[in-house]
Amino acid sequence: MNDRITLDYGSGGLKTSELIESLLLPAFDNPALSQLGDGALLEGNKKLVFSTDNFVVSPWRFPGGDIGKLSVCGTVNDVCMAGGIPKYLSLSFILEEGFLFSDLRQIVTSIAEEAKKAGVSIVTGDTKVVDSGKGDGIYINTAGIGFQRVDLPGKAAIRPGDDVIVSGTVGCHGAAVMMARSGLISEESPLRSDCMTLHRISAAALDAAAVNDGAEPGSVRILRDPTRGGVATTLNEFTEGMSFSIELNENEIPVESAVDAACDMLGLDPLYCACEGRMLLVCDPSVTENILNALHTVPGGENAARIGTVTEEMPGKVLLRTPIGGRRILTKLTGIQLPRIC
Amino acid sequence: MNDRITLDYGSGGLKTSELIESLLLPAFDNPALSQLGDGALLEGNKKLVFSTDNFVVSPWRFPGGDIGKLSVCGTVNDVCMAGGIPKYLSLSFILEEGFLFSDLRQIVTSIAEEAKKAGVSIVTGDTKVVDSGKGDGIYINTAGIGFQRVDLPGKAAIRPGDDVIVSGTVGCHGAAVMMARSGLISEESPLRSDCMTLHRISAAALDAAAVNDGAEPGSVRILRDPTRGGVATTLNEFTEGMSFSIELNENEIPVESAVDAACDMLGLDPLYCACEGRMLLVCDPSVTENILNALHTVPGGENAARIGTVTEEMPGKVLLRTPIGGRRILTKLTGIQLPRIC
Numbered sequence: 001m002n003d004r005i006t007l008d009y010g011s012g013g014l015k016t017s018e019l020i021e022s023l024l025l026p027a028f029d030n031p032a033l034s035q036l037g038d039g040a041l042l043e044g045n046k047k048l049v050f051s052t053d054n055f056v057v058s059p060w061r062f063p064g065g066d067i068g069k070l071s072v073c074g075t076v077n078d079v080c081m082a083g084g085i086p087k088y089l090s091l092s093f094i095l096e097e098g099f100l101f102s103d104l105r106q107i108v109t110s111i112a113e114e115a116k117k118a119g120v121s122i123v124t125g126d127t128k129v130v131d132s133g134k135g136d137g138i139y140i141n142t143a144g145i146g147f148q149r150v151d152l153p154g155k156a157a158i159r160p161g162d163d164v165i166v167s168g169t170v171g172c173h174g175a176a177v178m179m180a181r182s183g184l185i186s187e188e189s190p191l192r193s194d195c196m197t198l199h200r201i202s203a204a205a206l207d208a209a210a211v212n213d214g215a216e217p218g219s220v221r222i223l224r225d226p227t228r229g230g231v232a233t234t235l236n237e238f239t240e241g242m243s244f245s246i247e248l249n250e251n252e253i254p255v256e257s258a259v260d261a262a263c264d265m266l267g268l269d270p271l272y273c274a275c276e277g278r279m280l281l282v283c284d285p286s287v288t289e290n291i292l293n294a295l296h297t298v299p300g301g302e303n304a305a306r307i308g309t310v311t312e313e314m315p316g317k318v319l320l321r322t323p324i325g326g327r328r329i330l331t332k333l334t335g336i337q338l339p340r341i342c
Numbered sequence: 343m344n345d346r347i348t349l350d351y352g353s354g355g356l357k358t359s360e361l362i363e364s365l366l367l368p369a370f371d372n373p374a375l376s377q378l379g380d381g382a383l384l385e386g387n388k389k390l391v392f393s394t395d396n397f398v399v400s401p402w403r404f405p406g407g408d409i410g411k412l413s414v415c416g417t418v419n420d421v422c423m424a425g426g427i428p429k430y431l432s433l434s435f436i437l438e439e440g441f442l443f444s445d446l447r448q449i450v451t452s453i454a455e456e457a458k459k460a461g462v463s464i465v466t467g468d469t470k471v472v473d474s475g476k477g478d479g480i481y482i483n484t485a486g487i488g489f490q491r492v493d494l495p496g497k498a499a500i501r502p503g504d505d506v507i508v509s510g511t512v513g514c515h516g517a518a519v520m521m522a523r524s525g526l527i528s529e530e531s532p533l534r535s536d537c538m539t540l541h542r543i544s545a546a547a548l549d550a551a552a553v554n555d556g557a558e559p560g561s562v563r564i565l566r567d568p569t570r571g572g573v574a575t576t577l578n579e580f581t582e583g584m585s586f587s588i589e590l591n592e593n594e595i596p597v598e599s600a601v602d603a604a605c606d607m608l609g610l611d612p613l614y615c616a617c618e619g620r621m622l623l624v625c626d627p628s629v630t631e632n633i634l635n636a637l638h639t640v641p642g643g644e645n646a647a648r649i650g651t652v653t654e655e656m657p658g659k660v661l662l663r664t665p666i667g668g669r670r671i672l673t674k675l676t677g678i679q680l681p682r683i684c
Contacts, residue, residue, distance in 0.1 A: 011681065012569065012575060039423070040391070044387045044489075048390075050432060050487060051466050052483070052485055090393070128682075131681070228358070333354065333355025334356045
C-alpha cells in the first residue's frame with residue numbers, strides 16, 4: 001500500500017478490494033461484514049430505530065477524540081436517544097486524494113474501539129475517493145440500526161412541573177474543537193471533548209425511572225443529545241409550538257472551568273456549544289432523584305444535574321434564570337456560531 | 343430562503359430547521375420522518391438487509407439522471423441484490439457553501455420521485471455544509487434497510503454448468519457520465535445512463551426461478567449489480583478464490599451502439615463501465631429460460647440475455663470468448679478508469 005490515498009482506491013477495482021481486505025475487514029471483523037455482499041444480512045426485530053449522521057469535523061483530530069470516534073458516538077447516541085438499543089452500523093468514507101494512510105489507519109482504529117465499547121457491529125460500508133481540492137481529508141457517514149427498548153412518548157407528553165436533567169458538563173465538545181481549530185489549545189490544557197457513547201447513560205436513566213414503584217410508564221418524556229446548536233437549541237426544539245416553557249437555572253448547569261475560559265476567549269456561549277456525549281432528559285419529578293442517583297454511578301454521568309423545570313410562563317420559550325436573579329430568553333442558534341463541529 | 347447554501351444551513355440551528363421544514367419534510371412526507379426525532383422508529387422484521395453508499399458523481403447531473411436519482415437507485419439496488427425488499431432509506435447531504443438552492447430543490451425532487459417508484463420511505467437524514475473549496479457542490483449518502491425476501495446461497499453455491507445472465511445492456515451509466523464530464527455529449531445523443539431501481543427486475547427473476555417445478559431452492563445462486571468496475575470486475579468478485587471460472591461470449595453481451603461509440607472515443611471498455619440499473623445473476627440452467635422470459639416482460643429488462651456460463655477451465659478467472667474465436671482473461675479493474683462515476 002502507498003502512504004497516501006489515490007483515486008484508484010475509490011475505483012471499485014483492485015485497489016478498493018485491497019483497502020477493504022487489508023484495513024477494513026480486519027478492523028471490524030464480524031460475520032455479516034465478511035460476507036462482502038452488496039448489503040449485510042442481519043437478525044432483525046419487530047421495532048427498529050434508524051438514524052444517520054455525516055461527520056465533517058475540522059480538524060479531524062481534536063482533544064478527546066477524532067472523527068472516527070465521533071462518527072460512532074454520534075449515531076450510536078441518536079439511536080439511544082430515540083429509545084433504541086444500538087446494534088448495527090454502516091460506515092462510509094469520502095476520502096480526499098492524498099489523505100495519509102497512517103491517518104486513515106488511526107481513524108479506523110478509533111472506530112473499531114468505540115464500536116466495541118458500544119456493542120455495535122460495523123456490518124456494511126462504502127469508500128469513495130474525490131480529487132484533491134474537492135474534500136477536506138476525510139468525511140464520514142454512519143447509519144445505525146437499533147432495536148426499540150422503550151416507547152418514549154416524546155415532547156407532546158411534557159407537562160408543567162417536569163424536570164430537565166443533563167447527564168454531565170455542557171459544551172466541552174464544541175469548545176475543544178474550536179480551540180483546536182484556532183490553534184489556541186496547549187498540550188497541558190484540561191479541555192477535552194465529551195465525545196462518548198451514551199448507551200450506558202441512557203440505559204441507566206431508563207432503568208432507574210422504571211424501577212420507581214410510583215412511576216407511570218412514560219415518566220421519562222424524551223431524551224436528546226444536544227449536539228449542533230447545544231443545550232439551548234435542543235431545548236428550543238422541545239418547547240417550539242408547545243404550550244409550555246422551560247426555565248433553566250444557570251447556577252445548576254454544570255460547565256467546566258476550562259470550557260468557560262475557552263468560551264470567553266472565543267466569544268462563545270457554552271449553552272450553544274455542541275456536546276457529543278451528553279444526554280438531555282425531561283421527566284416526571286417523581287423519578288428525578290432515582291435517575292440522578294443512577295446517572296452518578298455511571299462513568300460520564302458523575303456530573304448529572306437537574307438544570308431546570310417545565311413551566312407555563314412563556315409558552316414555546318426557553319428561559320435562563322441568572323445567578324443575580326435576572327431572566328433571559330434563549331433562542332435557537334442563529335447563524336454559524338460553530339461550523340463543522342461534528 | 344437565499345438562493346445559495348450558506349454555512350448557517352449546517353449549523354443545527356434556525357437555518358437548518360428552515361431547510362428541513364421548507365424543503366425536505368414536504369418532499370419526503372411520511373410519519374416516521376415527520377417525528378423529527380434523533381432516529382426514526384420503524385416497523386421491523388426478523389431478517390434485515392442493510393446497505394449504504396456514498397454518491398460523489400461528477401457532474402452531478404448527467405444524461406438519464408442526477409445524483410439524487412442515483413442515490414436512491416444505488417442503495418435500493420444493493421438491498422435488492424442481497425435478496426431484500428427495500429423499505430426505508432436514510433438520506434444525508436454534504437453541501438458545499440454556495441451550492442444553488444434551485445439545484446438542491448431539483449435533486450430533492452429526483453430523490454422523492456425515485457423513492458416513490460421503488461416503494462421506499464425516506465425516514466431519517468442529516469445535512470452538513472462545508473466551506474467553499476472543501477467539497478464539490480453536493481455529496482450524498484444513503485443507507486437502506488430491507489426485509490429479507492429470499493436467502494440467496496451466494497458464490498459458494500455456484501457450480502460448473504450454471505448460467506450467467508445480465509438484465510440489460512451494459513456500461514451505459516459509466517459511458518454517459520464520462521461523456522458528460524468530457525463535454526462531448528450532444529443534446530441529440532441517444533446515450534443515457536441506465537440508472538434505475540432494480541426492485542421489479544430482481545423480483546421478476548426470483549419469482550420466475552421459484553415457479554419452475556423442477557428447480558431446487560437456491561437455483562438462483564447470486565445477484566449483483568455491476569456498478570464501479572463494471573461487469574468484468576463484478577464477475578471477478580464471483581470467481582476470486584473459487585474453483586470455477588466464468589466464460590463470457592462477447593457476441594451475446596448486449597451493448598448499445600451509443601455506448602460502443604462513446605467507449606471508442608474515450609478509450610474505455612464497456613465491460614469495465616459502471617451500470618446503475620443492471621443486474622447480474624448466476625443460476626442453475628434449469629431456470630434460465632424462465633428467468634429470461636420473465637425479465638423480458640419487465641421495463642428495463644427487455645434486453646436481458648444469457649451472456650456466459652460457469653466452467654472449470656481456469657479456476658478463479660473470467661474469460662471472454664471473442665467473435666473471432668479468441669479468448670482473453672478479464673481481470674478486475676486496475677487503476678482509475680472511471681473516477682467519481684457514482
